[in-house]
Amino acid sequence: MALKRVVVTGMGAVSPFGRGIDALRDGLLENRSAITKISDLHQIKGLRCHVAGLVTGIDPKEIPRKFRRTMSKMSVYATLAAQDALNDAGVPLDYCSQGRLGLVIGSTTGSVHTIQNFFEDFLKDYSLERIKSTLFFQIMGHSCAANVAQTLGITGPILAPSAACSTGCQAVGYGYEMIRTGQEEMMLCGGADEFHPLTAATFDIMNAASTHFNDEPFKTPRPFDLKRDGVVCSEGSGVLFLESLDSARRRKTKIYAEILGFATNSDVSNIANPDPGSLELCMRKALLNSGLQPEQIDYINAHATGTIQGDAAEAKAIQNIFGNSVAVSSLKGHLGHTMAASGALELIATILMLEQKKIIGTLNLEEVDPECAKINHIGEIEEYPLTIALKNNFALGGVNSTVILRRYKDD
Numbered sequence: 240m241a242l243k244r245v246v247v248t249g250m251g252a253v254s255p256f257g258r259g260i261d262a263l264r265d266g267l268l269e270n271r272s273a274i275t276k277i278s279d280l281h282q283i284k285g286l287r288c289h290v291a292g293l294v295t296g297i298d299p300k301e302i303p304r305k306f307r308r309t310m311s312k313m314s315v316y317a318t319l320a321a322q323d324a325l326n327d328a329g330v331p332l333d334y335c336s337q338g339r340l341g342l343v344i345g346s347t348t349g350s351v352h353t354i355q356n357f358f359e360d361f362l363k364d365y366s367l368e369r370i371k372s373t374l375f376f377q378i379m380g381h382s383c384a385a386n387v388a389q390t391l392g393i394t395g396p397i398l399a400p401s402a403a404c405s406t407g408c409q410a411v412g413y414g415y416e417m418i419r420t421g422q423e424e425m426m427l428c429g430g431a432d433e434f435h436p437l438t439a440a441t442f443d444i445m446n447a448a449s450t451h452f453n454d455e456p457f458k459t460p461r462p463f464d465l466k467r468d469g470v471v472c473s474e475g476s477g478v479l480f481l482e483s484l485d486s487a488r489r490r491k492t493k494i495y496a497e498i499l500g501f502a503t504n505s506d507v508s509n510i511a512n513p514d515p516g517s518l519e520l521c522m523r524k525a526l527l528n529s530g531l532q533p534e535q536i537d538y539i540n541a542h543a544t545g546t547i548q549g550d551a552a553e554a555k556a557i558q559n560i561f562g563n564s565v566a567v568s569s570l571k572g573h574l575g576h577t578m579a580a581s582g583a584l585e586l587i588a589t590i591l592m593l594e595q596k597k598i599i600g601t602l603n604l605e606e607v608d609p610e611c612a613k614i615n616h617i618g619e620i621e622e623y624p625l626t627i628a629l630k631n632n633f634a635l636g637g638v639n640s641t642v643i644l645r646r647y648k649d650d
Contacts, residue, residue: 245418246487246647247495249328249480250587251320251429255292255473255574258319260327263584264591267573267599270620272457274471274575280436288439288448290456292473292575306390309376311350314386316476316580317431321387324427328480329492334425336392341423343410344384344430344478345400346579351435353377383431383476396423404542405503406430407477407582408632408640412501414481415642424486429478429583438578442470445511447546460545460576461603462569463554463611467545473575477583494647496590499627500529506637512548513633518556522629525641526560531627533560536643538598538628540589543569544576553631554611561614568617572602582632586642589628593646598623 252259255273256266266273273292280289299307299315310318321344325332334340348354357374361367376382381399388397396417400409407430414426432438442448449469452459461467487494502524506517526533539557543550557567570585577584592598600617607616617623627645634640 240421242419243421244484245415245481245498246484247479247498247590248482248487248492249324250495250590251323251327251478252584252587253294253297253316253320254475254577254584255294257296259323260587260591263588267570267588268620270602272573272602274456274459276453276456283436286436286440286443287450288443289453290449290459290471291434291439292471293434294474302390306386309373310386311353311377311382311433313346313350313431313433313476314377314383317344317383317478318387318390320429320476320478321391321427324478324480325391329490330480332392336394338394339425340393341395341397341417341426342384342388342393343398343400343414343426343428344387345402345406345410346383346431347401347403347406349378349380349382350433351437352433402634402638403636404576404578404581404634405632405638405640406579407584408630408642409503411479411583411586411642412503412640415498415501418481418483425482427478428481429476430579431476432474432578432580434472434474438472442472449545458603460571462541462543462545462571462601463550463607463616464604465606465608467547467550469546470544471575473577475577475580475584477580477587479583479586496593496644497647498642498644499531500525500643501641502528503638503640506639510636513552515552515555515559518553518633518639519559521639521641522556522560522631525629525643529643531643534564536561536565536627536629537625538623539565539567540585540628540630541567541569542631542633544571549633551608551610553633554614558613563613563615565615566598566617566623567614568598568601570599582640586630589630590644593625593628596623596625597621598625
């Protein structure tokens with residue numbers, strides 16, 4: 240069976256910069272930080288991280304109430320991003336109901352806000368009498384995928400990966416594999432997450448959250464920097480419309496990029512701290528899947544969240560394969576860590592970089608940590624002859640993912 244070529248023809252984004260790929264592009268090209276101090280966080284005992292990247296300026300009422308009533312914030316983000324990706328690809332809604340389109344959208348968990356509200360109410364008197372039936376549809380782990388499918392009428396295959404920071408990257412990879420092997424012709428792929436204080440607390444308890452820049456939120460996170468002190472949690476959703484090259488050509492639609500390879504693997508050395516060897520293996524498997532050599536990669540969009548161990552491990556893995564010959568940057572300094580959305584949102588940003596032949600440098604990278612110094616860091620916005628990029632996402636729990644893509648050229 241001949242493998243099909245897979246391209247990206249639509250993109251949708253809801254990020255801390257706002258809704259739409261234009262808002263994302265503008266925020267990055269203006270080198271802005273979307274991180275702010277959240278006044279309510281200091282009220283939580285023991286929580287030392289008081290900053291986050293929050294979504295503002297969207298209107299959930301764009302979604303009809305009959306669908307919106309079963310949605311949490313992250314399902315709203317995913318639905319708006321999916322609608323925008325579908326519109327951007329120029330695909331009519333009747334494709335959804337005809338089974339011509341599949342869906343892969345995941346989140347880290349179900350809505351933590353809804354889970355909190357449920358138990359706050361239930362534990363008052365152990366009564367279910369006040370509980371609304373719609374809450375379950377916000378709590379279930381596949382809530383985002385289910386709500387997007389219901390709203391858009393998608394009757395094709397539906398997958399809902401839940402791999403924390405690797406979710407969005409895995410979703411795109413799984414969609415790529417389904418199209419490449421001829422199982423489907425079109426897929427909507429991405430991830431979504433909503434901010435909750437317990438998300439920041441998870442990292443804080445592990446001493447992996449940023450705690451030293453609460454009064455200067457624009458200075459954190461600091462990927463690869465000597466003064467980095469941890470993750471800053473954010474929220475949003477990124478969704479990409481994938482289809483076979485044959486389909487895109489038949490539809491005579493614009494093509495943003497071509498996906499060349501994907502790999503995912505499991506790091507069993509430690510459930511919390513990444514092993515450079517496992518990260519290296521994931522990138523090498525993606526290169527093998529794409530048929531490319533390391534020297535053919537022009538740019539690496541690093542996972543690099545600003546943690547001490549994670550950034551150092553990724554830098555070591557990159558060095559082992561590429562030395563210092565490939566440009567590297569992370570977007571966490573601009574966006575924070577949007578968790579399950581990060582892979583998809585940062586893939587969209589990488590595609591925008593390929594399109595404009597510009598690299599968005601790592602914000603807040605002022606003095607490279609010697610442990611991360613043996614790779615080619617880009618710290619500013621630079622014109623660059625970009626053709627092929629590699630995107631990493633590495634999650635708590637040891638779930639690693641890498642996607643390789645190139646600026647599309649008709650050949």
